[in-house]
Amino acid sequence: MDVKIAVEDNLSAFASYLQNKGFEVNIVDSPGSAPLNDYDAVVVSGHSNNFLNMQNTSTTAPVIDASGLTDEQIYQRIKRVLES
Structure with missing residues (x-):
């Protein structure tokens, strides 16, 4: 099964990394x-x-805040949440 990741639009460079x-x-x-x-x-x-102007957005998927992190640090966080 493929792992599907949603990435906010202003992180498109990181999307390519993933x-x-x-x-x-x-x-x-x-x-x-x-x-x-x-x-x-x-x-x-x-x-x-207010992610994408949706005030009451709810998801069962883990949400990872990329602020202040390198691409590798974000990637490592994704791996950790997927392993748990």
Whole structure:
């Protein structure tokens, strides 16, 4: 089974990094453009407390805040949440 990761649109460079690591990555660029529960993890930039202007967004997928982290650090966090 492929691991599916949703990435906030302003992290498109990181999306390419994850694709090179073998993940299926979708860039989420507008409210409702993708049901977040369909993903194994969601990566956000952390610049907004209101992800994609959806005030009551809820997901069972782990949400990873990428702010202040390198691509490798984010990747390691994704691996940790997928292993748990």
